[in-house]
Structure formats: structure tokens, C-alpha cells
Amino acid sequence: MKRWKKALLLISPILISSSSVAANSHYPWNFFNQRCCARPLITVSGGVIFTSDAGKSTTFPVIDSSTYAYSADHDWNTRGIFGLFVGEEIQLDPLWGLQLGLAYYQAPLVARGQVTQGADAQSLDTFNYHYDIVAQQALIESKLLLNQGCFHPYVSAGIGASFNESTSYHVNNPPFLTFSPVFGRHTETSFTYVVGVGVDVDVPQNWRFGLGYRFRDFGRSKLGSGHIDTVPISNTLSQSHLYTHELLAQLSYFL
């Protein structure tokens, strides 16, 4: 959290100064009079997120003579993602442009797996479990664009903080035959980053449309405290990185 606040403090002067310059600027780039050209923009993103990384296998220490081994499924699951970017585009020279600003992304993910529990091999049972991870990212994000006529291939990167809410844990043990650990809701904050490539295309009247790929680390996620029936337990399900891949469509409007 502290890192996030520091990053905001660092980027604020840049955004403020570039905004004031942009108010008197022209577009496209006027190289000869060395006037910097910058334009504020808003980008709305939406796409498809793929991950096989939701959830992590783990085994709890023995509880009341029983072991609980969690095996996370690593099948690919596909979900939607949306995001919003607010920033400015600065023309570095006629060939290169740089977008810099603040972004927010959110993706609902599901972690699935099997828990195998029992006192010994004779009494082992396996039940399916799943829980939701609402992954949220607040970033300082930049995009370096190459101007090729109306096409703008780019690379992008961003760093910031994630706020991943793990919730709605469910295990399919027969409710009147045995108990299995259940876990509460928890939001975990951690460092996060994203990198990507893609291409934007100018469309008339201040609009730009783009397609790209993103590799994103949503950072840590963790379920809340757990209990088996009325018996509290000290372990929970967590993972230190949640990696995703995305195909992202973006629509930008230059103010």
C-alpha cells in the first residue's frame, strides 16, 4: 500500500505539468518549434482473460488427527476483464508517442480444486471445492506507440497495487455426513504489474481503437480465516502470484 502511494506521488507532477502544456499545444507533433504536444485521453478496455493459475495446491498440518490436502485445478478458465485508463499521450517525436496515466482493471476469476481429507488411507475422502477471486488492479500504466500512419503498434507496461478479494468458498462435502474446512472472505493487497503489446488504429473524430495482448500478475490472493464446523483453524488457501493472459480490446477518446 505504501509503495502504491509513493508511486502516485511520483507520477502526479508529471501528469499535472503535461496537462498544462497540452492546453496550449497542437497535434500532430511540431518538431521544429519544439513545442511539446500532449493530449489527454480516456481509454475503456474489455476483453478475455485466460488463466490456469487460480488457486494453489497445499497441505495443512494435521488437524484433529486428520490431514487436508488441497489440489488446485490448473485447467484454463476463461473470464471477462474490463478496465479504464485516464492519462495523456505525449508526442516524443514524429515517430514515437507515449501514453502515461492511471488505470484500473477488474476480472472475476474462479479457483477450483479437490480437497482430500481423512485420518488415514482407510478413511480418506475427496471433495470438490471452489471459490471466487475478484482481482482488481490500480496501476500507473504507460504505452509506447510507434506512429505508422494511422496504425500505432505499441508496447505497454504498468505497475501498481492489486486488491484481490477471495470469497464464496464452497466445498461439496455431504453436509450431514462430515465436515470440511470452510473459509471466509478476505481482500489481499500486494504489488502488481502488467506488460503487453498490441496495435492501435486511428479512427475519425478523436477516437482510436486497439487490440492487444497482456500478461498480468495480479499479485497475492488469500482466503480469510477458516474453521471446521465450530473449530477454528490457522491455515487458509493462498497464492503469492496470480498470473493471467489477456486479449484486450481498447477504445480511446482524445479530449
Next chain:
Amino acid sequence: MKLNKPFFLLCLIFIVSSFASSSFALPFIIVPKAGTSLPTAVAPPGIALAFYTVTNNTNSTRAGNFVKYLPPNVSHVSNGPGLCGPTFTLTARGTPGDSCTLQLIVSGPVNANDPNPHHHLFVCFPGGATCAGTRSPLNVSSVTSTLYGTSGEAGINNNFLFIIDKATAGVIPVMQLSSDDGAVIASNGSSLFHWTGFSPLKIFERINLQSLSLTPIPFGGSAISEVYGAVFFNNTFLVADINSNFYSFTPAGQVTLLGNTGIDIRGMACLHQRIYAIARNTANLHEINPVNGAILSTIPITLPGFVINRGLGLTVDPTTGQFYALVRVVGSQIRKLIKVNINTGAATLVGDLNDGTGTTFFASITFHPADPTCA
């Protein structure tokens, strides 16, 4: 018919997976005890009993196990040989001592589909986290009355209380009563009472069905011998003894002679303020005067296929008005439960009252609670 192979395989996989997903290897296996069946009805304030066998399903001895949850209206009888105690140890599965009997008292309705897991039977390891329930949950409806019977007839002075299935005459042992010569039970609506002892009457006690305990009640007043029949009527018991004397016998133990019936009355029942009785040596049905025990009417009981040679008990189901009698027939010591038409004497056999020992002879039957209009 030609089988569609892919469809057949799909069905097979579905059936196998359904079976697999419904099989569990729990720390305990909890099933109804062999030879018993779970009760399906209870008549508060009466009780029903349920027996489960709890078996350790692990390969190690497990100590400190306990019953963590029971359904509402169910309590655990934790003292007795072979019974699962408050905490209990079970040896590894497949070895002697790997199981115990869980005896439960059901005092009210139990919903097998109650959504709250804490309203279901769970047996746990000492930490209370490793637990198992049963695939055969109790599902008991509440009815208004239960048929009870006691042994103690034919010179075998072992008075033992049973619940009797009025549809089949099947019996479930409940508890040991104080034992002497003869045995009669009757209900006053809130409690069950028991008389035993010959010349003079020796024991009068209240049976506490909730705690399965006995409370002796001192009695006094008119001299009384072995009680042959009793019924609750207008806040007191009407009692007949072996000498055909007819008494008022209060639940507090005050005995007052009212008259003499002139015949050996064995068993009495009350429905809508009318007192009926069955005679010992003739097996006739009588209506008697509750004021002094005088015989008002007499009809014979006829049981197709049998010759009744002794009447032993009479009671009436307050929920249906159906009369039941306990009789002996020529050629058999085993007592029979019959249904009787109180107006005609025509009877139908329900079944033999037999707990399987061959030596338990029933002496008295009663519904508990009895008809409230007689109280």
C-alpha cells in the same frame, strides 16, 4: 434391440460416477444396529428408542470420541454395557472393540431433512473437527400416544418395560422395572406408573421415561394385594386386585377401597369416561361402574382360529379409539396382542408379543398418554 454403444458407455460412466460420488470413507461408520429399526413415530411425553452401531473406520485405535451433535428432541443414553459412553474408545477397524452401540432417546419429532447440520447426529474425534454422521438419519413424526407393555407374567418376576408396535406387535426394550410378583402399568397422562408385588402389594413407582429412571412412591390407606388392572379416571387410578377388590389409588399413593367386582379383572381401559375391563379366566369384556366396580355389561371376545383362555390386559388408543387386548390362547404361552371391537367383542390378531427370549411373558399393556377425556 440394437444397443447404441456410445450411449451405453455414457450411461455406464454416469452410473459409475454417481455411485462413486455418493460413497464416502468417513472416520466412523454409523448405521442402525442390526436387528433393530429406527423409530418413525413418538408420542410425547412418551419416548422412542433408537440404536446405532458406531464403528471406527480407521486403522488405529481412537480414544476420546464423543457425540458432538444430536437432533432436537434426541438425547444420548451413555451408561450401560456395550453402549457408547460420554467419551469412548474404539479399536482399529476389524478388531474386537472397534464398535459400540449408540442408544438414543427420542422424545419428540425429528426432521431428517433439517438444513442445520448441528441438528443431525455427528460423532467426532476428541478435537471435534474430524466427524462423521449417518446415512440413516432419524425421521420421527410426533403422534399422540405410544403402546407400552411390561413383562412379569407366568411366575417369572422380571418386570421389563417395552414399547410395542401396535401394527405388528414388535417390541423394543426400554428399561428394567422393579420386579416382584405380577406387573401392571398405567398412564395418568403425564407419567407412566407401575405396580408389582403379591399379598400385599409391594411396589408402586413412577417410570421417568425422559431419564429412564424409577421413583418409588410410598402408598397407604386400604389394604391391597397384587394389582391385576389399573386405569386413570378423574384424577385417580381405578385399580382392581387379585381379590377382585376395586380401589381408588391416587398417583400420590392414597388407596381407598370402592367395592368388589365379583370377578378377576385383568386390565382396564377408559374411553370417553367409560370404563372397560377384560376378565382373567373368561376373557370376556365388561363395562364396569367406576364408582364401585360393579359389572354393567358383558360380551365374549372372539378371535378367529384361537381359543382365548386368559385375558391379561386392555387398553385403548386415544388417537383412534381402537381397543387392544393382551390375551393367552390355548396351546401357547406366548401372549398375543389383539384388536378388539368393544361393541361386539370381535377380535383380530395383531401378533405375538415376543422379545425373542422365549421366557418373557407380557403381563400388562397401556397407551401412554391415555385418553385425556378420562383424566
